[in-house]
Amino acid sequence: MSERAGTDPRSPRRPSRRTVGIALGVLLGTVLLLWGSDLLARRAAEGVVAQALQERTGTVEEPSVKVRGLFFLPQVLRGRYDEVEIAMEGVVSGPLRIDAVDARLEDVYLSFHDLLLGDTDRLLVVDTEAEVFLSYEDLNRYLELTGRPLALEAADPGELRVIGAVEVLGATVEASADVALGADGGSLVVEPTRFGGVRGLSGVSELLLGQRFTFRVPLDPLPFAQEITGVEATDSGVVVDVTGDWVVIEP
Known part of the structure; x- marks a missing residue:
């Protein structure tokens, strides 16, 4: 049988639309899975830090905690969080009440083991800066x-x-x-x-x-x-x- 004019039998076939769709679906699924895992891990870490601060400072309302960083899972695996923002109200100890606190913590150490347990008995913070309001x-x-x-x-x-x-x-x-x-x-x-x-x-x-x-x-x-x-x-x-x-x- 003669070959069609202009056709090279050695040229690779183009992937079908079905193959391309499957590949895009796998890629999208992987991205969503990583995004979901990142989000869940971030919320878990924020919850553990908030609980530790609430138990330490005696606030009635749980502190607001935001762990910063574009890629979070690497921070989880190494057990060190680059930047954590804290907001607390009504911090009380003995006769003194502190109306509000806004803090930025850098290099917060929270082990992967404690994160899995959802509880910790120790947080180590390398550097802290905070603004305190006393009415x-x-x-x-x-x-x-x-x-x-x-x-x-x-x-x-x-x-x-x-x-x-x-x-x-x-x-x-x-x-x-x-x-x-x-x-x-x-x-x-x-x-x-x-x-x-x-x-x-x-x-x-x-x-x-x-x-x-x-x-x-x-x-x-x-x-x-x-x-x-x-x-x-x-x-x-x-x-x-x-x-x-x-x-x-x-x-």
């Missing part, structure tokens, strides 16, 4: 519960005032003071800079009054607040920036 209401409650007859209030924009009646040399002195915000390690420090409403203070009386109006607020409820790097007074509360490194979170 004046919560700070005044802290002062009341710790036996300090003082109250904080906003003064001029960006400034803070403390008012109260304290004992100085056997007499009750009512005073107000402009205060400066500072930090000592993981504690917020409030110190008076200028008193008002008090006349005839001697050097000793002013020194004692300054001591009465000075106080510290340890940020113990936060496991990753090792050092305060910034403090700012607002109309409704105090914003504190904190950092930490090689933090161990144990529920």
Whole structure:
């Protein structure tokens, strides 16, 4: 039989439409399977981290946790997560309540074994940064519960005032003071800079009054607040920036 003109018998056949459809279906199925596995693993890791933080900090509502990264399964297999974003409200420890916390954790170690169990007794975080909001209401409650007859209030924009009646040399002195915000390690420090409403203070009386109006607020409820790097007074509360490194979170 003669060959058709222009036809090369050695040229490969083109794949049929059915073959192409099957190949595309397999490829799509593989992509969807990987995407679904990635999503499930991501949600599982977020749940374990949220549970550990809730047990450690005592929040009523479970923290919001977002694990970042385009490809997640490699992070799961190595047990280290590049970046985790945290949002918490109502963190309470003893007399102090922290209104809100927004944190970014880098290099969070969570073993694959703990992820499969859905529980962990230890999280290791290499680096942390967080913004903490302390409302004046919560700070005044802290002062009341710790036996300090003082109250904080906003003064001029960006400034803070403390008012109260304290004992100085056997007499009750009512005073107000402009205060400066500072930090000592993981504690917020409030110190008076200028008193008002008090006349005839001697050097000793002013020194004692300054001591009465000075106080510290340890940020113990936060496991990753090792050092305060910034403090700012607002109309409704105090914003504190904190950092930490090689933090161990144990529920």
